[in-house]
Amino acid sequence: MNTWTSFMAGEAAAIVLHSVPPLVVFVAVEAVTDLRDKLTDAVLVAGGERRVVRPVESGRRKLFADYLAEARAAWAPGVEITPAWVRQETGCSRGLSPRLARALRAEVANG
Template structure:
């Protein structure tokens, strides 16, 4: 085998490997691995941050109570009460974000209230004492938890969108296989477009929201579907 034949064989092998690496299922698997790593690191930071705040909240609730008195012991219950509610909300958002289901206003209010309560109870005595160093020390963990709690939901949503974008990039736009995460069946871009096309009638404004309503597609896919159908309508 001469040099040209070796290069041709190497090129063919590289093309085959690249085709497999670019396959939507392979890309989705890689993103799922990243999602697990992100979840593990964020959850570790959140749990450690809440564990750090537990002692401060207990001291805030116990006040001048004697050690091992009823009030002193009951004070240890306050922080887990708030933290468990927060963790329950974050765990639920982990699932809703994965399947791109929007939560109600009360979910966000409850999350912010628990985070604000944790922050106030951690820093109250430091603010009263006007100890700037203590305020900074006791502010960092609750604020990190707050930032992580807000960021992790958006990160999951974007990772899901990355799966959809990678799937769409696996072939021509019209024939791209789009994975609706968690769905048992696979639906093609063309199928969603056909559903939207069948539902459209003259005078109807083609918007991503309308496309989602009539086709059941995801938010990340609706914009491209709306553009594609709008181009057909204008043509």
């Protein structure tokens, strides 16, 4: 659109004119999800069938201490504590494994 050309020329009416279509598209994109869900519900109600909405159950989040306890239980003397070993034993992410390896090495070193 010619919004910037109109801005440089100082034509307020042209700026508004050229800004309306992008705003309409933006609002339509934001509203389409809710509209789709409401239309689906309306069609199902009209057809006599109701959609069952099941809440998503989220499990308990695994904490750093949980991962550390798991790694501690898997460790045995003679095992080299590396981030790769920690990932293999606990299933933690690549970002967390170096911290876990450092913490476990510190525990082992301190006895």
